[in-house]
Amino acid sequence: MANWVLKGLATGIKTSPYPARHDNSVGISPGRPQNTVLDAEKADELVRRCPTSAIVRRDGKIAIEHGRCVHCFRCHPDAGGAAATWELGYEWGAVSAGVERARQKLGAAFGRSLHIRFLDAGACGACISEARQLNNPYYNMHRLGFFITPTPRNADVLLVAGPVSDAMRTPLLQTWEAMPPPKRVVAIGACAISGGVFGPSFAAAGGVAEVIPVDVIVPGCPPPPLAILHALLVAVERKPPVSPETSGDGAA
Amino acid sequence: MTIVDQDPVAAVLPINLAELCAARWPGQVSASLDSAGRICRLACRAEELREICAWLMSELGFAFATLIVEEHPAWLLTYIFYKSAESPWVHVELQLDGDTVVVPSISHLANGPSADWHEREAEDLFGLSFEGHPRLGDFVLHEEWPEGVNPMRHDFDARQPLAVREPEPGWEPPTIVVAPGAFAMPVGPVFSDFAESAHFLLETVGEDVIRTIPRFFYKYRGVEKIAEGQPVDRVLLLAERFSGTAAFAHGLAYCQAVEAICGIEVPPRARGLRTVLAELERLRHHAAAITGICNSTALAVATSQAALIEEDLLRLSGEVARHRYLFGMVRPGGLTCDLSHMRCRELAAAIPELARRLNDLYRMLRLSSSFLDRLEEVGIVTKEQAVSYGLVGPIARASGLSADIRKLFPYAGYGPLDFVVPVERQADGYARLRVLFREAEQSASIIRQALLVLPDGPVSSDHLACCAGSALSAVEAPSGATFHWLRLGADGAVARYRLTPPSFANWHGFHLAAENFAFQDFPIILASFGLSNAECDR
Numbered sequence: 001m002a003n004w005v006l007k008g009l010a011t012g013i014k015t016s017p018y019p020a021r022h023d024n025s026v027g028i029s030p031g032r033p034q035n036t037v038l039d040a041e042k043a044d045e046l047v048r049r050c051p052t053s054a055i056v057r058r059d060g061k062i063a064i065e066h067g068r069c070v071h072c073f074r075c076h077p078d079a080g081g082a083a084a085t086w087e088l089g090y091e092w093g094a095v096s097a098g099v100e101r102a103r104q105k106l107g108a109a110f111g112r113s114l115h116i117r118f119l120d121a122g123a124c125g126a127c128i129s130e131a132r133q134l135n136n137p138y139y140n141m142h143r144l145g146f147f148i149t150p151t152p153r154n155a156d157v158l159l160v161a162g163p164v165s166d167a168m169r170t171p172l173l174q175t176w177e178a179m180p181p182p183k184r185v186v187a188i189g190a191c192a193i194s195g196g197v198f199g200p201s202f203a204a205a206g207g208v209a210e211v212i213p214v215d216v217i218v219p220g221c222p223p224p225p226l227a228i229l230h231a232l233l234v235a236v237e238r239k240p241p242v243s244p245e246t247s248g249d250g251a252a
Numbered sequence: 253m254t255i256v257d258q259d260p261v262a263a264v265l266p267i268n269l270a271e272l273c274a275a276r277w278p279g280q281v282s283a284s285l286d287s288a289g290r291i292c293r294l295a296c297r298a299e300e301l302r303e304i305c306a307w308l309m310s311e312l313g314f315a316f317a318t319l320i321v322e323e324h325p326a327w328l329l330t331y332i333f334y335k336s337a338e339s340p341w342v343h344v345e346l347q348l349d350g351d352t353v354v355v356p357s358i359s360h361l362a363n364g365p366s367a368d369w370h371e372r373e374a375e376d377l378f379g380l381s382f383e384g385h386p387r388l389g390d391f392v393l394h395e396e397w398p399e400g401v402n403p404m405r406h407d408f409d410a411r412q413p414l415a416v417r418e419p420e421p422g423w424e425p426p427t428i429v430v431a432p433g434a435f436a437m438p439v440g441p442v443f444s445d446f447a448e449s450a451h452f453l454l455e456t457v458g459e460d461v462i463r464t465i466p467r468f469f470y471k472y473r474g475v476e477k478i479a480e481g482q483p484v485d486r487v488l489l490l491a492e493r494f495s496g497t498a499a500f501a502h503g504l505a506y507c508q509a510v511e512a513i514c515g516i517e518v519p520p521r522a523r524g525l526r527t528v529l530a531e532l533e534r535l536r537h538h539a540a541a542i543t544g545i546c547n548s549t550a551l552a553v554a555t556s557q558a559a560l561i562e563e564d565l566l567r568l569s570g571e572v573a574r575h576r577y578l579f580g581m582v583r584p585g586g587l588t589c590d591l592s593h594m595r596c597r598e599l600a601a602a603i604p605e606l607a608r609r610l611n612d613l614y615r616m617l618r619l620s621s622s623f624l625d626r627l628e629e630v631g632i633v634t635k636e637q638a639v640s641y642g643l644v645g646p647i648a649r650a651s652g653l654s655a656d657i658r659k660l661f662p663y664a665g666y667g668p669l670d671f672v673v674p675v676e677r678q679a680d681g682y683a684r685l686r687v688l689f690r691e692a693e694q695s696a697s698i699i700r701q702a703l704l705v706l707p708d709g710p711v712s713s714d715h716l717a718c719c720a721g722s723a724l725s726a727v728e729a730p731s732g733a734t735f736h737w738l739r740l741g742a743d744g745a746v747a748r749y750r751l752t753p754p755s756f757a758n759w760h761g762f763h764l765a766a767e768n769f770a771f772q773d774f775p776i777i778l779a780s781f782g783l784s785n786a787e788c789d790r
Contacts, residue, residue: 002616027567073580126496136559203474
């Protein structure tokens, strides 16, 4: 007979120190390019090289529209030639550009008990996998009062990944409508923000905001688990969002 | 327990195949071999198509790989079959004349329906009609999709968003079971915790589910269509990202197709590292599948243990290859960046420890009778069913089939490496779990071996000029054989990209495993298949 209790105890505590302290573990984030000061020639080269138009020139430097960046690493120093500087952080949750409208406050009660319905609107699987990791012992989001719920009727937050494929448009809308107010929508990954490499097209809406109002966005392809955790903390106002300058949503 | 299948039908030599064909259908089928003797093309008429396909599959033991439809503007259909390294690939080509859109179906032949979904897909996306197909109709495009609009046709503009359409309020899914008290329980498309979007209609008369009618393609993103007209390096992003949990395998398959068309030689170090990264991905994929199976039986500690291994593999991938899912590593001609000696040493040191932890988990699971009770004799797919449905990968290997592209058509650096393809015969959920564990162990061994013999040198070819042509590339993705067929136009852009992922083949056979079971076993059957809808739907 296998002794699972002993096995669990012998494994010890694996939980990330985040959000109380910074998590310095290796391999928890793919990193992402930063706004970089470059001479005109190199900046133009990077703008040309970026396959998703995530790099634009602004005020003598290159600016990154993170909502479009898919971590292709073609502007990474490893690629040779002109390169953007890359950061290895994960606090990427930003307030969606269209969200300055008056909203119902979630209220303090949600700060320690937040129920989340995950919805796959045509995601490739990597975003889903990273969201699923939030339940593994490293990230263990239960300790923060975040719970996944199977029904939208109990959900406070709709966590959506994917560019919203044509057949998922109605299920997305109906799931959102089934949630009682106050409610929040968190869009995770480049696809859910800008359509990523897929859209907009005949088969994908090109982002969750095309169908329902989005409150918080998490850029990344996929955003690592701590970035999603940061966005959930932003949604309940336990962490400040990163500013739109360093985390553009493609509409800047 | 290890049983490696010996193929009952001997290899078919290329030259024999052409002769056999000419003798059997004199003057009706023109057979030709390519210069390397690797591809045998059989150009036939619609009248002989069924006979030839039945002959290849039933008599010669070939497996159906994929159906490629091209609009040139008359329709050219290419049915691709494979067998082993000694036998050639067989391309059965059917050129339709003028405006014919009716093709004989090969889905109801005695050898099984392996081409079934390919034909249904072609009917939906190209507007072709398959005569004699038992079940055509809404498939990839659901019922709200306007009739007569076929998105894969050249005259359809992929950039135009489709008008938003309301679902029909009175629509009900078709059911099969007719019995007193029978009812259908819908599951999905939004269900469970982190489930991918798919719909399953469970038909039941009470306690037991009699059969399951799956409905997929909620996640159809038109990848094959939006790839058309795009440059090669842009389509690479799609190849990697249409199924993010098998990104490296699909990126590799795409790059190999480009390399075959353009005659690009991949340097030895890149071939070795491609093997290492492909196995790292398989190891992580299998750890995730094992986590899913443990979770489906609500065995909490085992789920946590497997999830820790999965996350450690994700972190290891991020550490050695920058990205946790290995995006952005492979490119036509090699890799985008080298793994330094230090990184290789770190990898070589970390893998045995992770393999030991997986083995430890395997040992403990085998001692947990309550866990095994949930998996044994659940979700059985017999060997005969697996053959007739053309199932691939770990699922097929749990049903007694030994086919593995790494052995059949070695690519990257697999050729000289020593590994076995684990096969189980019980064909149930537990057999699938055993295959996952044993394959993971082999992957760890392959990584160690490949790192030991890794040569120094460049990781990318300098020669990267694109030229026109077409090629098929086969790779053993984590969940089975994937076939990427690519045609590049004279302008160097992608003219047609046909993706045949393993989940497409295996979801086709899922309903076989989901018949006559207790309702609470459904999540377990689902988890033991461990398939991706993103990969299937594309």
